Amino acid sequence: MRRTTVLVVLTALLLAAGLWSGASAQQAGRSNTLRFVLSQNLVTLDPANLGFAADRVVAQNVFSGLVTFKPGTAEVIPDLATRYEVSPDGKTYTFYLRKGVKFHKGYGELTSRDVKFTIERYKDRTQSRLVADYAPVERVETPDPYTAVFRLRTPFAPLLSTLGWQSGFIMSEKAVRELGRAITTNPVGTGPYVFESYAPGNEVVLGANRDYYGGGPRIEKVVLKIIPEEMVGILALQRGEVDMMPLRTVGAWKLLKSSPRFQVIEVPGIWMDYVMFNVTRPPLSDVRVRRALAHAVDWKAMEEFYSGLAELNPSFQPKTVFGWTKDVPTYPTDLNKARALLAEAGHAGGLALEIQSRKELMFDQLAVLVKDWWAKAGVQGTILITDAAGELAKINPPARNYQVHVQGLSRLDPDHYYAPFLRSDSTTNYMGYAGADDLIDAQRTAPDAKTRRQVLLQLQRKIAEDLPVISLGTRKSLVVARQGVAGITAISYAGVVIFRTAHFAGN
Amino acid sequence: MHAYLARRLLGSVVTIWIIVSASFLIIRLAPGDPAQIWLGDYATPDLLQVTRARMGLDRPLPVQYLTYLGSVMRGDLGESLRSRKPVAGEIRDQLPYSLDLMVTSTLLSVAIGLTAGVIAAVKRNSMVDVLAMSVALFFLSIPAFWLGLLLFILFSAHLEWFPLIGAGNRASPANLAYHLVLPTLALGSRIGAVVARMTRSSVIEALSEDFVRPARAKGLSEPRVWVRHALRNAATPILSIVGIQVNALMGGSAVVEAVFSRPGVGNLLIVAISTRDYPMVQGAIFLIAVGVVLVNLLTDVAYGLADPRIRYA
Numbered sequence: 001m002r003r004t005t006v007l008v009v010l011t012a013l014l015l016a017a018g019l020w021s022g023a024s025a026q027q028a029g030r031s032n033t034l035r036f037v038l039s040q041n042l043v044t045l046d047p048a049n050l051g052f053a054a055d056r057v058v059a060q061n062v063f064s065g066l067v068t069f070k071p072g073t074a075e076v077i078p079d080l081a082t083r084y085e086v087s088p089d090g091k092t093y094t095f096y097l098r099k100g101v102k103f104h105k106g107y108g109e110l111t112s113r114d115v116k117f118t119i120e121r122y123k124d125r126t127q128s129r130l131v132a133d134y135a136p137v138e139r140v141e142t143p144d145p146y147t148a149v150f151r152l153r154t155p156f157a158p159l160l161s162t163l164g165w166q167s168g169f170i171m172s173e174k175a176v177r178e179l180g181r182a183i184t185t186n187p188v189g190t191g192p193y194v195f196e197s198y199a200p201g202n203e204v205v206l207g208a209n210r211d212y213y214g215g216g217p218r219i220e221k222v223v224l225k226i227i228p229e230e231m232v233g234i235l236a237l238q239r240g241e242v243d244m245m246p247l248r249t250v251g252a253w254k255l256l257k258s259s260p261r262f263q264v265i266e267v268p269g270i271w272m273d274y275v276m277f278n279v280t281r282p283p284l285s286d287v288r289v290r291r292a293l294a295h296a297v298d299w300k301a302m303e304e305f306y307s308g309l310a311e312l313n314p315s316f317q318p319k320t321v322f323g324w325t326k327d328v329p330t331y332p333t334d335l336n337k338a339r340a341l342l343a344e345a346g347h348a349g350g351l352a353l354e355i356q357s358r359k360e361l362m363f364d365q366l367a368v369l370v371k372d373w374w375a376k377a378g379v380q381g382t383i384l385i386t387d388a389a390g391e392l393a394k395i396n397p398p399a400r401n402y403q404v405h406v407q408g409l410s411r412l413d414p415d416h417y418y419a420p421f422l423r424s425d426s427t428t429n430y431m432g433y434a435g436a437d438d439l440i441d442a443q444r445t446a447p448d449a450k451t452r453r454q455v456l457l458q459l460q461r462k463i464a465e466d467l468p469v470i471s472l473g474t475r476k477s478l479v480v481a482r483q484g485v486a487g488i489t490a491i492s493y494a495g496v497v498i499f500r501t502a503h504f505a506g507n
Numbered sequence: 508m509h510a511y512l513a514r515r516l517l518g519s520v521v522t523i524w525i526i527v528s529a530s531f532l533i534i535r536l537a538p539g540d541p542a543q544i545w546l547g548d549y550a551t552p553d554l555l556q557v558t559r560a561r562m563g564l565d566r567p568l569p570v571q572y573l574t575y576l577g578s579v580m581r582g583d584l585g586e587s588l589r590s591r592k593p594v595a596g597e598i599r600d601q602l603p604y605s606l607d608l609m610v611t612s613t614l615l616s617v618a619i620g621l622t623a624g625v626i627a628a629v630k631r632n633s634m635v636d637v638l639a640m641s642v643a644l645f646f647l648s649i650p651a652f653w654l655g656l657l658l659f660i661l662f663s664a665h666l667e668w669f670p671l672i673g674a675g676n677r678a679s680p681a682n683l684a685y686h687l688v689l690p691t692l693a694l695g696s697r698i699g700a701v702v703a704r705m706t707r708s709s710v711i712e713a714l715s716e717d718f719v720r721p722a723r724a725k726g727l728s729e730p731r732v733w734v735r736h737a738l739r740n741a742a743t744p745i746l747s748i749v750g751i752q753v754n755a756l757m758g759g760s761a762v763v764e765a766v767f768s769r770p771g772v773g774n775l776l777i778v779a780i781s782t783r784d785y786p787m788v789q790g791a792i793f794l795i796a797v798g799v800v801l802v803n804l805l806t807d808v809a810y811g812l813a814d815p816r817i818r819y820a
Contacts, residue, residue: 041770041778044590051547125557129546132554184590200600201770202673227672227768235664236671389539389783396543427543427550 032220034485034502037233037245039495041200041226045187047169048121048128053495056166057224058204060496062104063169063189066095066115066148067160071491071498072267072477074321074412076164080110080190081148090155090447097146102211103172104194110170112142117173119150133162155445157452161322161413165493192217192500201226206499218487218503237262243485244502246495247478249362253309256480264480270318270412270492271475273310275370276405278395279468280432283351284403290467292341294331296377297370302472305369310475316463317417318474320492323443323456328464338377350378356405357383358391366472367406395430405430408475410493414456415444422463433468515807519800526796527579530789531572539783540564541588562588564785579793585786589779594790598772602794604674605771608763609756611687612695617749620699621738624706624745629733631711639703646700651759655693655766662689672768686769694763698752705748709741716740742813750806754799 040054050059068079078084081095101110119140122130136156141149150159162168175188187195192214193206204224208217225242227233230252236242238261247253247264257264275293277284284290303312313319314330342351353374357367364385371381381404386394395402407430411417420426424434439459446452463469477494484505489498542558543550550558559565563574578585584594627639646654663669675686713719714737722736761773772791779787810817 046591049545049591051545125554126561129554129558132551181591184592199677199770200597201604201768201774202675225672226770228765229768232671232768239667239671241671386538387781389544389781390537392543393538393540396540427552427555428547 032218032504033223034219034221034244034499034504035223035225035242036497036499037236037242038204038224038226039228039230039233039246039248042185042198042204044184045195046184047118047166047171047187048124048130049184050166051129054224054226056493056496058195058206059166059169059187059189060191060491061193061206061222061499062187062191062195063166063171064191065163065165065168065170066097067164067168069161069164069412069491071489072320074161074270074492076160079164080170088447090157090445091152093150093152093159095148095150097148098213099146101190101213103175103190104188104209105175107172107175107188110172110190111145112140112148113145114170114173115148116140116142117176118169118171121171121176122167130162130167133158133167155447157444157446158413158415161416165412192498193222196221212500214500217500219499222499237480237482240482244479244481244488244497246497247309247480248495250305250307250309250365252480253478254307257308260483262480262482263485264478265488265490266476266478267490267492268318268320269310269410269475269477269494270320271310271408271410271477271494272313272316272318272417273366273472273475274407274409275366275470275472276395276407276431277468277470278400278402278405278430278432280400281403283345283347284353286345287467288341288345289347289351290470291331292338292345292377293374293379294467294470295334295338295341296374296379297331297333297470297472298373299333301373302369305365306473306475308476309478310473313471313474314464315460316422316469316471317414317456317460318492321412321414321417322449323414323453323460325457325460327457328461330464331467331470335377342378347378350380352380352382354403355381355383356391356394356402357385358388359385360388361408363406363408370404370406397427397429397432400430400432402430412493415440418459419444422468431468433466435466435468436462512808515804519804522800523793523796524576527576527789527793528572530792531575531785534780534783534785534788535568537780537783541783541785544782545588562785575789584790584793587779587784587787589782589784589787594786597775597787598790598794601770601772601775603677604769605760605764605773607674607683607687608690608694608760608769608771609753611684611691612698612756612760613749613753615691616695616697616699616702616752619695620702621706621745623699623703625710625733625738627703627707628710628714628737629729636707640707643700643703646696647704649697651693651697652762652766654696655690655763658689658693659766674769674771690763690767690769693766694756694759697759698749698756701748701752702745705745706738706741709744710737713737713740739813743810743817746806746809746813750802750809753802757795757798 038054038057043052043055045055045059047059047063050056064079066081067076070077080098082098083096085094097112103110122128123134125131136152136154138151138153172188176183179186185198192209192212194209196205196207198204203226206222208220210216227236230248233245234252237245256262277290279285314326314328315324317324355367355371357363367383371383374381395405418440420428422433422436423440424437436459439455439462443452443455443459446455477490477492479488479490479497481488485502486505487501487503489501542555542562546554546558563571587594587597623639627636630636663671669689670686675682719736722732761776764771764773776791
């Protein structure tokens with residue numbers, strides 16, 4: 001009896017203590033602290049290996065690159081470099097570095113040696129997944145501590161975008177050499193925030209970098225709370241446990257967009273929703289079938305589903321990315337035409353298709369919509385849901401063991417849409433399309449912007465005509481914050497926010 | 508006793524070896540190439556090859572298997588394919604949160620289960636008994652994740668009594684406990700129910716035994732008879748059921764961790780499976796296997812302490 005009593009009393013005491021401490025924790029001061037929702041644990045903050053959403057949010061605020069994107073656009077502007085020059089043949093890029101830029105945590109001043117070291121590290125296939133991005137870069141020269149010269153084998157139009165996005169963050173040579181593997185969870189950058197601490201499953205803490213060259217941030221501390229479920233994040237926001245979070249789904253968007261307690265910050269996004277076809281096998285190797293399926297899409301219902309979260313876009317690339325046009329062949333909703341095209345292709349009696357999808361980021365919901373629309377044109381869809389890894393194994397070339405696949409992509413340079421997904425020899429050409437290699441190469445090596453734009457227009461028309469993929473729409477990049485947080489800078493890459501400009505109203 | 512222990516330890520090693528081998532094979536049977544997942548759309552054929560080589564996936568399966576077995580025996584669980592950090596370190600970071608939850612769940616379930624079971628047994632067929640056993644049946648029938656969701660919706664989302672997320676601050680035991688309340692209830696109540704039912708039937712059986720009458724005749728108080736004589740004699744089956752349930756906890760905790768956005772080994776395992784992080788999956792399963800085997804061993808040894816009639820030879 002005694003022992004049981006003790007246990008019961010102990011448990012009761014623990015519960016009471018917990019309740020009390022929870023209450024006091026909520027009252028604890030957080031005068032100039034911004035709390036943001038992170039959707040997952042950190043994996044690695046090594047810029048050579050970035051890829052997960054949460055890592056990107058942290059990296060964006062800790063690191064900076066030679067150039068950057070003007071937020072919400074695809075325009076490249078100077079950052080660590082105050083200016084840059086491109087040689088007329090497009091094979092030499094000269095960057096003039098800002099002087100007096102300090103790496104975090106006492107790792108000294110940024111020099112061209114760090115630039116050279118970083119790019120060489122990115123090109124090292126044993127350390128980096130960015131090797132393909134920098135393949136055309138032959139070497140980086142450092143004529144003086146504040147000048148970095150990139151020598152290219154061939155002209156390479158995407159270089160500035162590559163350097164302006166997270167694939168171009170400059171690392172400290174000294175920090176990488178001293179910290180070794182530890183840099184994955186102890187990043188040293190030159191950005192507006194210094195990485196302070198990380199408690200897995202709990203939170204990441206960033207502190208303001210008082211030496212930041214662009215003017216110190218106004219928020220002293222940013223606490224990134226790890227909350228995997230979007231709905232739980234919304235509850236936390238409603239309860240005042242966090243100040244800000246990215247919005248990912250139509251459900252969350254509808255719930256919060258009209259609430260007076262919150263503000264939604266939206267910028268044009270780069271996230272494309274696609275219905276991809278495996279064009280290497282019948283019946284989808286027949287362009288008439290693919291066009292029929294596009295005509296069977298209920299575009300009005302598509303727009304209604306998005307309810308403002310995304311915009312319809314007939315091109316393969318987003319509007320904000322260089323060279324976009326809407327002047328491409330389109331496929332207005334027309335069930336008669338769809339049936340006629342199917343009959344012409346020998347499927348008058350109907351058709352059965354398997355639609356591959358996964359249960360995240362609304363892909364499964366898009367698959368259901370598509371299946372229902374196609375049913376009206378006599379196409380019986382079966383939806384197959386797997387996890388992301390299983391899906392990759394299924395759609396990967398050369399096997400391409402699928403028919404239809406709902407997928408999304410988010411990139412900042414047009415080349416990063418076309419080359420990996422539509423070039424015939426790419427390992428991520430899930431569709432098996434091979435009709436535009438010449439155009440893809442031409443936009444990549446175009447000597448100037450005007451030529452590149454011309455090629456991109458042709459490329460977009462060609463893709464829309466051959467239709468290996470139906471573009472459904474471009475999602476916006478959305479961040480929701482409680483009233484009272486001002487100066488929020490969202491960028492086109494959904495979910496990534498720049499904290500430097502944020503502040504609390506009246507602060 | 509020593510011979511018995513030696514035999515049991517040997518058996519445990521074999522069990523762990525079987526589990527390690529099975530986890531090695533099964534995760535490789537799941538579709539998906541870790542190198543491809545890691546490289547994403549940066550993959551080129553030769554980069555894929557280099558990456559597979561770096562991950563050690565280019566070697567024949569038997570070679571991979573033997574290498575892995577060798578490093579496990581040296582206590583090296585390898586390096587995560589995703590974060591490139593040592594698996595052991597990543598697990599060590601998460602383990603305290605899982606242990607917290609398992610310990611509180613076990614304590615809570617044993618405390619409540621024993622109390623309810625003894626009361627139900629001595630008040631057999633009364634309203635108290637019927638009520639206690641109905642409640643136990645309810646918790647026995649409800650899966651941990653479902654109960655967790657209900658608790659979450661009611662106490663966290665609506666009433667706002669408990670936190671929405673996380674495991675709290677490790678520096679503050681009170682704060683940790685506050686974050687543990689709902690997950691503990693979700694995970695522990697099922698075991699509590701099992702323990703209560705087992706305690707009730709064992710104590711009823713013990714109370715009908717001959718030794719109870721002399722105990723009462725000696726003039727011992729009723730609570731003393733129940734606990735000292737009946738419960739002590741009913742301890743062996745209760746112990747074994749607690750042992751079995753603690754093992755089930757290790758699996759159940761993964762789901763509960765997910766429901767309450769808690770860190771922990773279970774959550775680590777789920778993410779590792781979805782990214783085909785082979786060493787991490789193997790490491791987490793290895794750890795759980797060792798845990799289960801240890802708990803079993805301890806349970807068996809505890810029999811001897813609880814019941815002097817059991818002697819190991």
